[in-house]
Amino acid sequence: MLHLDLDAFFAAVEQRDKPSLRGKPVVVGGVGGRGVVSTASYEAREYGVRSAMSTREARARCPHAAFLSGRFHAYREASEQVMGLLRAVSPLVEPLSLDEAFVDLARADLPDLEVDTVTAFAQDLRSRVREATHGLTASVGVGTSKFIAKVASDLDKPDGLVVVAPGTEQELLRPMSVSVIPGVGPATSERLRRVGIHTVAELESVSEEELVRLLGKASGHGLFHLARAQDDRPVEPERETKSVSVEGTYDTDLTDRRLMEGLLTRQAGEVAARLRKHGLSGRTITIKVRLHDFTTLSRSTTLSSPTDAAGTIARLARSLLTDLDTSGGVRLLGVGVSGLADWVQEDLFGETTDQEEEPLPEIEVPHHSRRTWAPGMDVVHAELGKGWVWGSGRGVVTVRFETAETPAGPVRSFPEDDPDLSPWRPPDPTPETAGEPA
DNA sequence: TCTGGGGTCCTAGGACCC
DNA sequence: TCTGGGGTCCTAGGACCC
Numbered sequence: 001m002l003h004l005d006l007d008a009f010f011a012a013v014e015q016r017d018k019p020s021l022r023g024k025p026v027v028v029g030g031v032g033g034r035g036v037v038s039t040a041s042y043e044a045r046e047y048g049v050r051s052a053m054s055t056r057e058a059r060a061r062c063p064h065a066a067f068l069s070g071r072f073h074a075y076r077e078a079s080e081q082v083m084g085l086l087r088a089v090s091p092l093v094e095p096l097s098l099d100e101a102f103v104d105l106a107r108a109d110l111p112d113l114e115v116d117t118v119t120a121f122a123q124d125l126r127s128r129v130r131e132a133t134h135g136l137t138a139s140v141g142v143g144t145s146k147f148i149a150k151v152a153s154d155l156d157k158p159d160g161l162v163v164v165a166p167g168t169e170q171e172l173l174r175p176m177s178v179s180v181i182p183g184v185g186p187a188t189s190e191r192l193r194r195v196g197i198h199t200v201a202e203l204e205s206v207s208e209e210e211l212v213r214l215l216g217k218a219s220g221h222g223l224f225h226l227a228r229a230q231d232d233r234p235v236e237p238e239r240e241t242k243s244v245s246v247e248g249t250y251d252t253d254l255t256d257r258r259l260m261e262g263l264l265t266r267q268a269g270e271v272a273a274r275l276r277k278h279g280l281s282g283r284t285i286t287i288k289v290r291l292h293d294f295t296t297l298s299r300s301t302t303l304s305s306p307t308d309a310a311g312t313i314a315r316l317a318r319s320l321l322t323d324l325d326t327s328g329g330v331r332l333l334g335v336g337v338s339g340l341a342d343w344v345q346e347d348l349f350g351e352t353t354d355q356e357e358e359p360l361p362e363i364e365v366p367h368h369s370r371r372t373w374a375p376g377m378d379v380v381h382a383e384l385g386k387g388w389v390w391g392s393g394r395g396v397v398t399v400r401f402e403t404a405e406t407p408a409g410p411v412r413s414f415p416e417d418d419p420d421l422s423p424w425r426p427p428d429p430t431p432e433t434a435g436e437p438a
Numbered sequence: 439t440c441t442g443g444g445g446t447c448c449t450a451g452g453a454c455c456c
Numbered sequence: 457t458c459t460g461g462g463g464t465c466c467t468a469g470g471a472c473c474c
């Protein structure tokens with residue numbers, strides 16, 4: 001099994017496409033008041049900036065970093081190049097996200113699976129990834145299971161390769177923290193710590209019954225085997241989507257119910273558009289509400305037949321909100337659809353199963369979520385060509401005119417409504433109907 | 439003004455059915 | 457008066473992953 005992980009992926013794509021940021025701290029993530037870090041470049045990590053940290057804290061730790069809101073079209077494009085390379089290696093490729101995948105080498109065209117053979121192959125694969133993506137580096141791990149391959153890819157980051165020889169798995173794992181095991185996060189670690197279990201070696205000394213009692217059936221059983229490096233999970237190249245959702249955290253807590261209903265309505269429209277785009281429909285509509293104190297509630301309802309209609313999803317979402325006491329303020333709202341089917345109910349009786357689409361209520365959209373000029377976004381100027389947004393505010397956008405091919409361009413400022421300046425969109429292949437959240 | 443967004447999987451209780 | 461067992465579906469919440 002091979003696990004490939006692109007190093008500091010989002011930040012690396014930004015440094016590739018924005019030459020002036022190479023060698024400098026770059027932070028990609030939410031840039032609003034409640035944003036968090038998605039990816040920090042290695043230069044930013046030196047200042048203690050980490051994924052999932054609030055952007056506020058990241059700014060405090062590394063004020064001179066470039067804070068960018070993310071360009072998913074570019075990440076998706078680079079990801080597809082890499083996944084394409086992997087699929088040429090083996091038909092069994094399982095992407096875990098845009099920057100990670102498992103590859104079953106038993107189905108690759110290799111003379112054998114000896115350590116030397118696999119090592120040479122993996123090194124060659126890593127250089128092919130670098131060439132295909134114009135410089136992105138990948139860390140790769142190889143082992144006898146998904147678990148070992150994934151652990152291995154983490155051992156020599158960035159730009160590293162570790163091949164774990166068969167038979168050496170347990171001596172590798174035993175000194176490690178239980179948190180290397182997939183599914184062991186902060187809560188499980190704490191539970192284990194409280195009974196004196198810190199390492200995989202210590203976990204190994206606990207009986208399966210004891211683990212099940214401590215952690216429940218599924219994780220107890222799973223941990224018992226993973227602690228012994230027993231992992232026969234296959235690579236699953238085609239996993240079906242089980243839910244589609246849209247959510248948003250607002251810079252200031254919402255208190256106006258009409259506004260909340262308007263936002264849910266808009267989110268329902270985005271969910272419906274994505275369902276339709278993928279030919280899906282679903283029976284269960286769920287709303288998610290995070291209150292001012294971070295308590296998170298969900299309410300759901302299930303239809304007798306699946307829908308992909310914006311009006312239906314919106315109406316149900318709004319009515320689910322009715323139950324909830326939001327008087328203290330709401331920081332997050334979301335809408336999701338699950339119980340998916342890849343077909344839509346035939347209308348056997350010739351009646352409209354969906355009600356007439358209601359006109360969407362006019363809503364005041366909070367300013368931050370309408371920001372046209374997000375930092376880092378691609379723009380094109382009528383005369384100066386392609387560049388990217390360095391910053392904006394007080395009616396002015398500052399643009400650096402550079403691309404991967406044309407570094408060291410000028411920095412110029414424009415009025416925010418300058419007709420010569422527009423967002424650059426990736427060419428042709430079916431642009432998103434609903435805007436991608438940054 | 440600590441704490442994103444898009445997901446997956448698990449658990450537990452209750453309704454309901456045979 | 458006491459009180460089966462198994463199974464499925466639904467809801468709500470929580471842990472976890474990238």
